[in-house]
Amino acid sequence: MKLRLFPVLAAALAALSLAPAAHAQRAARPVELLNVSYDPTRELYTDFNRAFAAHWKKETGQDVRIRQSHGGSGSQARAIIDGLAADVATLALAFDVDVLHSRGQLIPADWQSRLPHNSSPYTSTIVFVVRKGNPKGIKDWPDIVKPGVAVVTPNPKTSGGARWNYLAAYAYGLKANNDDHEAAKKFVGDVYRNVPVLDPAARGATTTFAQRGIGDVFLAWDNEAFLALREFPNEGLEIVVPSISILAEPPVTVVDKNVDKKGSRKVAEAYLKFLYTEEGQDIIGKHFYRPAVSEAAKAKYASQFPAITLVTIDEVFGGWAKAQPEHFGDGGVFDQIYRR
Amino acid sequence: MSRSSRSVIPGFGLTLGYTLFYLGVIVLIPLGGLFYKTAGMGWDDFTRAAFDPQVVHSYKVSFGAAFAAALLNAVFGLLVAWVLVRYTFPGKRVIDALVDLPFALPTAVAGIALAALYAPNGWIGSWAQPLYADFVASLERLVPAVPWQAFLGNRLAFDLPGIFIALTFIGLPFVVRTVQPVLEEIEPELEEAAATLGATRLQTLRRIIFPAVLPALITGFALSFARAVGEYGSVVFIAGNMPFRSEISPVLIVAKLEAFDYAGATAIATVMLVASFVLLLVINLLQRWTRRHDAA
Numbered sequence: 310m311k312l313r314l315f316p317v318l319a320a321a322l323a324a325l326s327l328a329p330a331a332h333a334q335r336a337a338r339p340v341e342l343l344n345v346s347y348d349p350t351r352e353l354y355t356d357f358n359r360a361f362a363a364h365w366k367k368e369t370g371q372d373v374r375i376r377q378s379h380g381g382s383g384s385q386a387r388a389i390i391d392g393l394a395a396d397v398a399t400l401a402l403a404f405d406v407d408v409l410h411s412r413g414q415l416i417p418a419d420w421q422s423r424l425p426h427n428s429s430p431y432t433s434t435i436v437f438v439v440r441k442g443n444p445k446g447i448k449d450w451p452d453i454v455k456p457g458v459a460v461v462t463p464n465p466k467t468s469g470g471a472r473w474n475y476l477a478a479y480a481y482g483l484k485a486n487n488d489d490h491e492a493a494k495k496f497v498g499d500v501y502r503n504v505p506v507l508d509p510a511a512r513g514a515t516t517t518f519a520q521r522g523i524g525d526v527f528l529a530w531d532n533e534a535f536l537a538l539r540e541f542p543n544e545g546l547e548i549v550v551p552s553i554s555i556l557a558e559p560p561v562t563v564v565d566k567n568v569d570k571k572g573s574r575k576v577a578e579a580y581l582k583f584l585y586t587e588e589g590q591d592i593i594g595k596h597f598y599r600p601a602v603s604e605a606a607k608a609k610y611a612s613q614f615p616a617i618t619l620v621t622i623d624e625v626f627g628g629w630a631k632a633q634p635e636h637f638g639d640g641g642v643f644d645q646i647y648r649r
Numbered sequence: 650m651s652r653s654s655r656s657v658i659p660g661f662g663l664t665l666g667y668t669l670f671y672l673g674v675i676v677l678i679p680l681g682g683l684f685y686k687t688a689g690m691g692w693d694d695f696t697r698a699a700f701d702p703q704v705v706h707s708y709k710v711s712f713g714a715a716f717a718a719a720l721l722n723a724v725f726g727l728l729v730a731w732v733l734v735r736y737t738f739p740g741k742r743v744i745d746a747l748v749d750l751p752f753a754l755p756t757a758v759a760g761i762a763l764a765a766l767y768a769p770n771g772w773i774g775s776w777a778q779p780l781y782a783d784f785v786a787s788l789e790r791l792v793p794a795v796p797w798q799a800f801l802g803n804r805l806a807f808d809l810p811g812i813f814i815a816l817t818f819i820g821l822p823f824v825v826r827t828v829q830p831v832l833e834e835i836e837p838e839l840e841e842a843a844a845t846l847g848a849t850r851l852q853t854l855r856r857i858i859f860p861a862v863l864p865a866l867i868t869g870f871a872l873s874f875a876r877a878v879g880e881y882g883s884v885v886f887i888a889g890n891m892p893f894r895s896e897i898s899p900v901l902i903v904a905k906l907e908a909f910d911y912a913g914a915t916a917i918a919t920v921m922l923v924a925s926f927v928l929l930l931v932i933n934l935l936q937r938w939t940r941r942h943d944a945a
Contacts, residue, residue: 381907383907383908384906384907387906387909408909412909464890464904466904466907466908467900467903467904467907504891505804505807505889505891506807506889506890506891507889507890507891507892507896508885508890509885509890509900509903513885513886516761517807520765521764521765521768521769521770521771521806521807522768522769522770523768523769523807637908638908639697639698639701639905639908639910639913640701644703644892647703647891647892647893648702648703648893
């Protein structure tokens with residue numbers, strides 16, 4: 310009994326000693342936010358959270374502590390549906406946020422129109438990373454389907470980011486063949502026939518290419534590409550920008566059900582709006598994401614993003630709701646590649 | 650003597666009740682949930698999800714690699730157990746402890762370490778990879794009738810051999826730890842008696858030692874096999890995960906979960922579970938048969 314009693318007593322004492330303090334500082338009681346995000350945003354949000362905490366303290370006098378959770382975009386969405394109390398979700402693709410509405414009823418159907426620029430404060434695109442000196446002479450999409458070129462990209466069925474890789478290749482296939490879908494499918498098939506390893510997630514593919522020495526070209530988000538260059542300086546990796554790529558728009562949203570339950574809606578909404586401010590956009594550019602709204606940040610970081618023709622998923626693929634089942638569903642175009 | 654039908658140790662009712670309750674909570678309820686989820690999907694959907702050609706190929710890879718790895722572990726695990734039981738040598742305790750490491754190591758760490766070793770630029774892969782490719786190529790030349798590449802792959806890491814390597818690594822302790830106590834039980838006097846009766850070393854091994862350890866060896870094999878069938882963490886890093894080649898079933902389960910297809914994922918899991926259960930049952934029967942055969 311003695312052992313059982315102890316925690317109860319301790320808790321009671323703690324409550325007694327804290328109660329008056331809490332009462333006195335009601336206005337400035339610290340608040341906590343949980344941002345559930347995908348893999349490569351770790352460094353971006355670590356930096357951004359610090360800036361927002363300072364901003365919020367100055368505006369309201371309240372302390373805010375932001376916890377981050379990172380993982381594969383799809384599994385993060387599933388975790389939120391299964392009860393992870395995320396205040397904001399900042400995922401890799403709109404499809405993963407859509408399921409928060411369609412399967413979890415956690416956010417309204419029109420979530421994407423609540424914030425500017427389709428709720429995507431930053432964008433990114435898919436580029437090539439090649440080995441030192443570009444020995445295989447890879448300059449554009451047709452070069453990666455040549456025989457003897459090994460391409461590293463994760464499995465689009467398990468990795469959200471890899472779906473953008475696939476769609477970028479498909480978009481090139483369409484453009485090069487006058488919008489002939491059969492020819493585009495064949496082109497994507499040729500790309501994946503040159504893939505020797507299908508990692509389940511993006512970070513694993515980075516390791517496979519940079520550390521295990523597998524492959525001649527690595528398809529990556531441009532921020533991941535810059536990160537790989539910085540993390541593995543001895544490899545002499547180089548970035549090659551293809552003629553056409555896809556505009557990846559990773560969206561953000563407040564998780565309405567959770568913030569209303571916790572009473573954190575105000576700070577959660579301010580957190581996301583801060584991504585669109587000059588300061589937020591500058592941090593975004595600093596971490597190799599493309600600022601979506603601020604002209605000043607766009608100009609400042611223009612030099613690190615070479616000019617490239619970008620197509621959107623809406624104009625080429627009719628949006629995620631259509632592209633997801635068509636290309637990545639069971640028996641979809643991706644599955645067909647390995648069945649022929 | 651009405652008490653003779655009772656057990657010497659009291660509490661049978663209580664312990665059995667507890668056993669059933671415990672097994673129910675830990676094993677049966679989760680498995681029941683799995684079958685329940687699968688049962689909700691209808692026969693057509695079930696066969697489409699569970700017997701799709703890509704999924705069927707992954708069963709072959711998962712069960713085939715697990716079987717091969719367990720077989721290798723049965724041979725070399727017996728050897729390790731034998732050395733640890735019958736000889737004393739400096740560092741024996743260290744080696745004994747090393748056997749348990751695959752138990753303790755997080756499987757993802759094991760997978761990453763193995764991939765780093767066997768990759769074409771790794772310590773082992775850098776010299777063994779060309780040898781292995783040559784080996785498979787010469788097999789193809791010598792016996793062209795067999796599709797060797799389809800069975801053996803042609804790379805060590807990121808292909809079928811990678812799966813085999815990872816599964817062998819995680820399965821070894823199961824064989825050693827089940828065989829070891831049985832070997833310790835076999836008295837050296839038995840061997841001496843056999844020798845005085847004129848048995849050669851090989852005969853002693855075959856007639857005296859092997860029959861005694863066989864049931865334990867089969868159990869070790871079964872445990873190692875069962876562990877390997879469901880293994881995910883260590884395999885994904887070294888398998889390459891290519892559909893219709895080196896993709897294991899758990900990867901497809903994860904892919905289905907990723908697409909929010911819970912029913913499809915449980916369908917594959919159900920097939921794996923039923924197949925494992927049948928195989929373990931067969932192995933158990935086999936083991937009982939060897940025991941009876943041995944006693945007769």
